[in-house]
Amino acid sequence: xxxxxxPYKGTRDFFPSLERQRQFIxxxxxxxxxxxxxxxxxxxxxxxxxxxxxxxxxxxINEQIYSFTDRGNRFVAIRPEMTPTLARMIAQIHRETxxxxxxxxxxxxxxxxxxxxxxxxxxxxxxxxxxxxxxxxGEFEILQVAVALMENFGADNTMFEILINxxxxxxxxxxxxxxxxxxxxxxxxxxxxxxxxxxKEALTEMVDKLNLSSNNKSIFYExxxxxxxxxxxxxxxxxxxELASDFSDFLNLVENSNLKNYLTYDPAIVRGLDYYTxxxxxxFDKHPENRRAxxxxxxxxxxxxxxxxxxxxxxxFGLGDVTLTDFLTTHKLMKNFDIPSNDLLLTIQDDRALLSxxxxxxxLRDKQLKVVNHYETIKFNKVFPLAEKKGVNFVAFIGExxxxxxxxxxxxxxxxxxHTLPLDNIDEIIKVINGNSNRS
Amino acid sequence: xxxxxxPYKGTRDFFPSLERQRQFIxxxxxxxxxxxxxxxxxxxxxxxxxxxxxxxxxxxINEQIYSFTDRGNRFVAIRPEMTPTLARMIAQIHRETxxxxxxxxxxxxxxxxxxxxxxxxxxxxxxxxxxxxxxxxGEFEILQVAVALMENFGADNTMFEILINxxxxxxxxxxxxxxxxxxxxxxxxxxxxxxxxxxKEALTEMVDKLNLSSNNKSIFYExxxxxxxxxxxxxxxxxxxELASDFSDFLNLVENSNLKNYLTYDPAIVRGLDYYTxxxxxxFDKHPENRRAxxxxxxxxxxxxxxxxxxxxxxxFGLGDVTLTDFLTTHKLMKNFDIPSNDLLLTIQDDRALLSxxxxxxxLRDKQLKVVNHYETIKFNKVFPLAEKKGVNFVAFIGExxxxxxxxxxxxxxxxxxHTLPLDNIDEIIKVINGNSNRS
Numbered sequence: 001x002x003x004x005x006x007p008y009k010g011t012r013d014f015f016p017s018l019e020r021q022r023q024f025i026x027x028x029x030x031x032x033x034x035x036x037x038x039x040x041x042x043x044x045x046x047x048x049x050x051x052x053x054x055x056x057x058x059x060x061i062n063e064q065i066y067s068f069t070d071r072g073n074r075f076v077a078i079r080p081e082m083t084p085t086l087a088r089m090i091a092q093i094h095r096e097t098x099x100x101x102x103x104x105x106x107x108x109x110x111x112x113x114x115x116x117x118x119x120x121x122x123x124x125x126x127x128x129x130x131x132x133x134x135x136x137x138g139e140f141e142i143l144q145v146a147v148a149l150m151e152n153f154g155a156d157n158t159m160f161e162i163l164i165n166x167x168x169x170x171x172x173x174x175x176x177x178x179x180x181x182x183x184x185x186x187x188x189x190x191x192x193x194x195x196x197x198x199x200k201e202a203l204t205e206m207v208d209k210l211n212l213s214s215n216n217k218s219i220f221y222e223x224x225x226x227x228x229x230x231x232x233x234x235x236x237x238x239x240x241x242e243l244a245s246d247f248s249d250f251l252n253l254v255e256n257s258n259l260k261n262y263l264t265y266d267p268a269i270v271r272g273l274d275y276y277t278x279x280x281x282x283x284f285d286k287h288p289e290n291r292r293a294x295x296x297x298x299x300x301x302x303x304x305x306x307x308x309x310x311x312x313x314x315x316x317f318g319l320g321d322v323t324l325t326d327f328l329t330t331h332k333l334m335k336n337f338d339i340p341s342n343d344l345l346l347t348i349q350d351d352r353a354l355l356s357x358x359x360x361x362x363x364l365r366d367k368q369l370k371v372v373n374h375y376e377t378i379k380f381n382k383v384f385p386l387a388e389k390k391g392v393n394f395v396a397f398i399g400e401x402x403x404x405x406x407x408x409x410x411x412x413x414x415x416x417x418x419h420t421l422p423l424d425n426i427d428e429i430i431k432v433i434n435g436n437s438n439r440s
Numbered sequence: 441x442x443x444x445x446x447p448y449k450g451t452r453d454f455f456p457s458l459e460r461q462r463q464f465i466x467x468x469x470x471x472x473x474x475x476x477x478x479x480x481x482x483x484x485x486x487x488x489x490x491x492x493x494x495x496x497x498x499x500x501i502n503e504q505i506y507s508f509t510d511r512g513n514r515f516v517a518i519r520p521e522m523t524p525t526l527a528r529m530i531a532q533i534h535r536e537t538x539x540x541x542x543x544x545x546x547x548x549x550x551x552x553x554x555x556x557x558x559x560x561x562x563x564x565x566x567x568x569x570x571x572x573x574x575x576x577x578g579e580f581e582i583l584q585v586a587v588a589l590m591e592n593f594g595a596d597n598t599m600f601e602i603l604i605n606x607x608x609x610x611x612x613x614x615x616x617x618x619x620x621x622x623x624x625x626x627x628x629x630x631x632x633x634x635x636x637x638x639x640k641e642a643l644t645e646m647v648d649k650l651n652l653s654s655n656n657k658s659i660f661y662e663x664x665x666x667x668x669x670x671x672x673x674x675x676x677x678x679x680x681x682e683l684a685s686d687f688s689d690f691l692n693l694v695e696n697s698n699l700k701n702y703l704t705y706d707p708a709i710v711r712g713l714d715y716y717t718x719x720x721x722x723x724f725d726k727h728p729e730n731r732r733a734x735x736x737x738x739x740x741x742x743x744x745x746x747x748x749x750x751x752x753x754x755x756x757f758g759l760g761d762v763t764l765t766d767f768l769t770t771h772k773l774m775k776n777f778d779i780p781s782n783d784l785l786l787t788i789q790d791d792r793a794l795l796s797x798x799x800x801x802x803x804l805r806d807k808q809l810k811v812v813n814h815y816e817t818i819k820f821n822k823v824f825p826l827a828e829k830k831g832v833n834f835v836a837f838i839g840e841x842x843x844x845x846x847x848x849x850x851x852x853x854x855x856x857x858x859h860t861l862p863l864d865n866i867d868e869i870i871k872v873i874n875g876n877s878n879r880s
């Protein structure tokens with residue numbers, strides 16, 4: 001039986017048009033991170049499963065991870081996320097590295113998922129993290145990077161928003177106002193995580209199970225209905241509390257920057273359990289047909305604990321290529337990459353011209369021109385459709401006449417002008433191709 | 441017990457200096473391939489094991505592959521090489537794609553190896569392939585790409601050579617002159633593969649096991665002692681045979697190009713068994729301390745057979761980042777990437793300047809300057825060591841004086857000139873940083 005030609009379930013074959021598109025996305029990511037002084041890193045494809053367990057607990061591991069035992073009896077996994085690898089690397093260097101440490105990467109990651117729109121088994125994720133910065137400035141900068149990336153693609157605040165919350169607000173409400181213990185707090189985080197995905201009845205049912213006092217229950221629902229930081233502040237004030245002073249500093253930075261056009265307070269964003277310690281956020285597509293998160297991140301403190309290292313505060317986000325591509329496509333921000341970009345298609349109309357055409361190509365490439373050699377003789381009228389597919393501005397012909405005269409004929413694909421030049425006049429040929437000649 | 445901070449055996453953590461080095465290598469690879477009109481592609485990290493078995497047979501699979509059964513009961517492997525994926529992709533598109541098809545990729549690959557110099561479990565491999573070109577021109581072009589890459593790094597023929605053979609020569613000797621059957625031919629290929637790695641006694645022992653006639657044995661040793669294509673040609677002539685005519689075409693192309701400075705005939709290069717059909721080659725480091733292959737490739741015909749597709753001839757090579765990096769380091773061709781490259785380090789000497797410095801950074805980044813914000817107040821004399829680590833040309837200071845006067849002080853790290861400019865005169869600040877100002 002013949003083998004299948006299709007890629008493994010939930011993964012993609014990147015043919016050139018798709019691969020060029022992806023390289024364009026990666027380039028924007030690198031450029032954006034480097035505008036803020038972030039430095040590139042990468043880590044291994046495989047890590048020991050213990051590392052993921054230590055960070056995320058058993059639950060996530062068992063469901064979604066690609067794990068197996070290697071021939072040396074190590075229980076390893078294909079990385080499902082980059083943060084544990086990053087933590088391991090920061091643990092190696094944080095003592096002797098000047099803070100803040102700014103790192104970014106674009107690793108390929110795998111999760112065992114049911115493939116669907118926006119979710120594949122293999123994806124690439126832009127990871128940006130800052131360690132050891134003053135907390136609120138670090139948070140502010142990380143949000144700036146996320147917004148700058150989106151803006152670099154041409155996106156604006158009609159297209160996306162950043163839904164944001166701060167764990168300090170939730171902590172004050174749960175611990176100081178509602179006076180809940182850790183166990184109930186943990187369960188309420190889970191309820192919040194699910195609150196936007198379920199209907200009102202299901203939410204009520206989940207909350208009722210927790211046996212909150214009727215007073216606490218109404219505070220909790222009031223919390224879930226908050227629409228802005230100022231409403232959150234008022235709720236705290238009503239109960240004799242106020243926003244953490246450093247969080248007010250954060251809001252002040254936001255108010256005086258471009259970020260204010262993008263941030264929307266959302267009490268339903270808490271992003272899991274013990275991990276985050278400050279802001280938590282998601283970039284959300286505003287398009288009615290693509291209402292989904294493109295990116296998630298936040299502030300954390302204790303990532304290095306699992307290596308017995310002291311706490312180094314960090315802030316970061318992960319942004320996947322699949323959801324980003326969906327976003328860019330939905331908003332018509334994605335250029336077309338079907339056609340490559342080359343300088344010259346070099347053709348021959350006489351077998352004996354082969355060597356001349358090869359030598360010419362060699363010389364032009366030495367001058368950094370992208371030259372596509374077509375080795376088989378090809379008729380004039382068949383050259384132009386080929387030239388279009390190759391995305392060239394110029395076509396060169398060497399036929400019997402040109403061979404006899406030691407010339408090459410160049411044709412400009414745009415304005416259709418022709419130039420007959422001596423084969424050995426490389427400088428003039430390059431001038432014509434680069435559009436710097438006034439000969440015709 | 442604390443988790444290990446070390447990466448999984450045989451893999452690397454790419455901290456920024458190493459990652460910048462790697463990105464530089466990748467950039468050269470992309471640039472070189474695109475000078476020849478090659479288009480980028482990529483495929484999935486996982487493929488079904490059947491695909492590798494169909495191409496390479498059971499033996500290679502069982503020893504070196506990272507394979508496991510997924511939750512859907514598929515027997516899959518982390519890609520150990522790119523060619524099977526490429527073949528699968530070409531099988532999808534070759535019918536409707538204009539030939540030649542020129543593709544390149546830089547995938548991460550994993551093999552279960554004993555880590556040693558030049559061999560790691562995870563590496564990145566530059567794969568370049570051309571399909572459907574006239575055979576000898578395709579071979580010639582692929583060699584040109586390999587040489588161009590090496591030359592783009594500054595390497596020349598004192599540093600590396602290309603050891604090359606052609607399967608047509610071996611076939612004529614084994615089949616037409618020695619008249620061997622397929623079974624013995626297959627075994628002799630294996631002996632040749634090992635011939636350079638063993639001493640003379642071991643070689644004799646391997647050959648003796650095959651029970652060749654004494655005449656064939658002496659032809660075989662004569663073959664193994666060949667030093668050039670002309671010697672090979674003479675050996676054939678002596679037995680009434682000659683080089684395949686198309687192979688002479690290939691040699692003619694080589695003689696008229698830059699390639700002639702690099703190619704060395706080597707009868708011991710056959711590169712495995714059934715796979716290759718024309719030239720086979722390896723780029724070999726000439727440095728006495730690093731005598732090893734950096735790259736291997738050749739001409740093949742029947743890759744698509746496993747998909748029940750007609751034969752499309754191809755030529756290609758794979759070049760790994762680990763051996764290439766060793767080569768470049770050995771020959772001192774690798775630049776130092778320890779320090780990043782940024783435009784400006786923006787510091788404050790007064791807490792109240794935070795917002796001003798953040799706003800200034802935002803405006804400069806809008807103009808594509810790479811700006812590193814330092815958020816904590818920092819004394820003048822501590823700024824300069826930090827500026828060196830950040831690889832900036834300029835440092836900006838905003839202290840009490842500057843705040844009062846709404847200015848910023850810029851210091852050129854090279855010539856130590858200073859410039860005090862109005863904070864809101866972004867154009868002038870950019871001019872100074874870009875070195876276009878005559879103010880001082």
